[in-house]
Each structure stands twice: as C-alpha cells, then as structure tokens.
Amino acid sequence: MKIIATNLGEPKEIVYKRKKVKTGIFKFPVQTPIFLEAEKVTNDAICDTKWHGGILQAVYAYSAKHYDFFKPHFPDLDWQFGIFGENLTLDDLDETTIHVGDTFKLGETILEATLQRNPCYKLGVRFNDMKIVKQFWNTTFCGVYFKVIQTGFVKTGDEFQLLQSNKQNPTIADLYQKEKLVKGL
Numbered sequence: 001m002k003i004i005a006t007n008l009g010e011p012k013e014i015v016y017k018r019k020k021v022k023t024g025i026f027k028f029p030v031q032t033p034i035f036l037e038a039e040k041v042t043n044d045a046i047c048d049t050k051w052h053g054g055i056l057q058a059v060y061a062y063s064a065k066h067y068d069f070f071k072p073h074f075p076d077l078d079w080q081f082g083i084f085g086e087n088l089t090l091d092d093l094d095e096t097t098i099h100v101g102d103t104f105k106l107g108e109t110i111l112e113a114t115l116q117r118n119p120c121y122k123l124g125v126r127f128n129d130m131k132i133v134k135q136f137w138n139t140t141f142c143g144v145y146f147k148v149i150q151t152g153f154v155k156t157g158d159e160f161q162l163l164q165s166n167k168q169n170p171t172i173a174d175l176y177q178k179e180k181l182v183k184g185l
Contacts, residue, residue, distance in 0.1 A: 006034045099168075104160050137185050
C-alpha cells in the first residue's frame with residue numbers, strides 16, 4: 001500500500017435541517033507533506049471532536065479502490081481524493097485484512113489501526129445526496145482510523161509498511177459490521 005493523496009480541510013459552515021453546523025469533511029488534496037500529530041493532522045479541520053480527532057481517531061485513511069464502487073452511483077460529482085473526509089487516500093486499503101492494533105510505518109510515522117469510521121449525515125452533505133450514508137453502511141468500505149504512535153511527516157508516494165499484525169484481534173470490517181448490527185441497520 002502507498003499514499004496516493006494527502007488531504008486537508010478547513011472548517012466549513014453548512015445548514016442542515018435549518019441549523020448551522022460546522023464540519024471538516026470538505027477535504028482536498030494538498031501537494032506538500034502533512035504532519036501527523038498525536039491527536040490530529042496539523043492544519044486539518046476537526047469540528048466534532050466526539051467523532052473525529054483525539055488519540056484513537058487522529059488520522060483517517062480511505063482506499064482509492066473504494067472510489068470505483070461509489071462513482072457509478074454519483075456520476076455528477078466532482079470526484080477528487082478527500083471526498084470521503086479522509087486525510088490519507090491509499091491505493092489499496094482493505095478493512096477486512098487490517099486488525100485492531102496492527103501497526104504500520106508510513107513516512108516518518110508509526111500508526112496503529114484503532115477504529116472504523118461510521119458515516120453520518122455530513123457525508124451526505126458532502127455528496128449532496130443522503131443516499132450515500134445508507135450505501136456506505138451497506139459495504140465494508142468504512143476506512144480506518146489510526147492512532148499516531150510516532151509523529152512525523154507523510155507525503156504522497158510513501159509506502160504503508162506493516163510492522164506488526166494482531167490477527168487475534170477483530171478486523172476493522174468486523175468492528176464496522178458489529179456497529180451496523182447495534183444500530184439495527
């Protein structure tokens with residue numbers, strides 16, 4: 001696996017159900033290296049710290065291969081990397097093979113897989129279509145949140161190298177499916 005895009009966003013105010021809400025989901029590719037801190041990505045907007053940022057959700061990665069699944073459903077979108085709100089777009093991230101606690105070397109950093117990403121209405125706002133939320137839930141293409149064990153810079157082209165696998169732990173896809181059942185979806 002390798003990084004094919006690094007993405008950052010600025011806070012954006014949207015109106016949802018007649019209420020003003022700030023979001024950081026509008027992320028776009030940047031051409032410079034980005035710095036992964038212990039609880040966030042430097043210069044990236046995190047507006048809802050309950051669900052984003054912090055030790056267990058410092059960095060969000062998503063697979064470019066998943067884009068191919070969703071593109072036919074939304075042919076009129078401006079498909080740029082970062083549209084799913086990810087900080088890192090990887091060429092081939094597979095949630096069914098990454099286990100909680102797996103550690104990876106990436107650029108100057110060391111990352112640990114921690115959680116799945118559960119979609120919310122803000123993904124629907126980003127897509128300008130709430131159907132994406134249900135479609136997202138109906139896959140295992142949730143992306144992966146990472147804890148930053150060693151801070152540092154990462155850039156496009158950096159290899160995502162497995163340092164340690166924890167196959168005794170559930171996969172990220174397992175966590176996602178369990179959450180889907182809990183929510184009754």
